[in-house]
Structure formats: structure tokens, C-alpha cells
Amino acid sequence: MSGIGLYHYLVIALVLAVPAAIIWTSRDQRVMSRGPYALRVAIFVAVGIGILLTIAFRVSEILLYGLMGFYFGLFVALIVWTTQRLADIGWSRWWAILICVSGANLILVIILMLKPGMRTPPPQTP
Helix, strand or coil: HHHHHCCCCCCCHHHHHHHHHHHHHHCCCCCCCCCHHHHHHHHHHHHHHHHHHHHCCCCCCHHHHHHHHHHHHHHHHHHHHHHHHHHHCCHHHHHHHHCCCCCCHHHHHHHHHHHHCCCCCCCCCC
């Protein structure tokens, strides 16, 4: 299979994954508790491990490009989930920028999975 054909699979995966991530995160939910956040982060990590295994065992380039596109969509969703979780613990949503910083993202995710949410819901912001 040619290299251009493989890029088509990556584009198709991106076209499907990004809207799916937006739909999955666009509910009326403005905050997220620890449990759902931890579950979604686990899915994100599992897909990342699947990409590494696909590379290590050279399973299929089509599968690799499909997983990479899906992983990008999950990354977009992870940013949204992180902002929801930050709102639940009462922190500024701007802390979600740390998801893009290597090393700091791991610390932020661990804090978000361990810190309990606020007892009263935060004020709604547009």
C-alpha cells in the first residue's frame, strides 16, 4: 500500500474522531467528578498503549493511523474533561493548558483524580 493511501486512513480517522470527541463532551455537564474523569483518562491511556503496541509489533499501518487519529480526538476530549474537572474542584479552567506540557500533565491528572470536588456546585459561567 502506498504512503498516500495510509494518510487517507489518518484523515478519515481524524474526521471521525474529532466530532465524536466533541459530541461525547458536549453534554450539559459543566463539572465532572473524580470517577468519570479517572475512567476517561484510563481510556485515553489504553489507546496510547495500543498505539505503542501497534508500533512495537508492527501489526498494521492502517491500524496505527486509525489509532493515531482516534487518539488525537481523545486528546481534544481530554482537554474538555480536564476543564470540567477543574471546575468541579473550584480551580480556574486555565490550568487545563498544562495538559499540553510534558511532565506537568501527569502531575495535573494525578491531582485531578485524587482531589475531591466542591460540596456546593460552582457558579455557572458562560
